[in-house]
Amino acid sequence: MTILPLRLSGEVAQALAEGAAVVALESTIITHGMPYPQNLETARRVEAEVRAAGAVPATIAVIAGEIRVGLEEDTLEALAQARGVAKLSRADLAACLATGGTGATTVAATMICAARAGIAVFATGGIGGVHKGAEESFDISADLQELAQTPVTVVAAGAKAILDLPKTLEVLETLGVPVIAVGQDAFPAFWSRDSGLPAPLRMDAPAQIAAAQRMRGALGLPGGQLVANPIPEPDEIAAETLAPLIAQAQAEAEAQGIAGKAVTPFLLQRLFELTDGRTLNSNIALVLNNARLGARIAAALADQSRVG
16 A cells, blocks of 8 residues: 655644644745745745734645645745746646655645645635636646545635636536635635626635535535635736736737646736736735635634534
């Protein structure tokens, strides 16, 4: 029988053993999201926000063929400066582990690793979804299927605005994934608070979201929940401002023949350039905001589990 190469940091292991609140964090924001040292500074800030809100952060990555849940400071710094790190999703996570590779976890891979470690809440920036033109390219993120299969509540600022958001919501509905907006009725669009689409559900209290997750478990339903947490108002970029820039970036990607996994990083980089860096600043703000909410949901889950 193959043993899963899973190593928890001392802090994370102790928190889980004591039934304390723990929040999983992905590592692609470190390796593929921004340059050094800004990536390291942001990772530290996100972990600090989780701690300040009453939970233990568990940044997840694959290091030399081992799932690391909770990165020590030296490991975090080494990952922030590493080059050629694989970007891991459901399809390639096992292969990376089996071959002793190193990789950063996307939403899907982080969910898988968090669930195996016993962590029920994960805070990220935005999920992947259905790409525009998917009716021809079939380009649909593995994140959506993962939400339908893996019992982890994912706190995100909606789906990335470069995606086909109506189709993304349709697929999530088909897969039976609860999509819960926080503090508003509209589904947020990553850098923008309002996508123009209604969210299927709304819950404003972390305790409600935690109770809904526990009830799904009691019903025996597979999968997790998507908690759509809008970016703070001072940090948002209006959807009408971004729409023509997204269209321009997508036209450039098509003209250059960019496809598959290369599309998202290309679009994000072009939007960073076209907005003079505003998208990156907003991205950092929304990740910090999601970390705070994720910690509050994890704390509520821990409290409810103690009560029974």
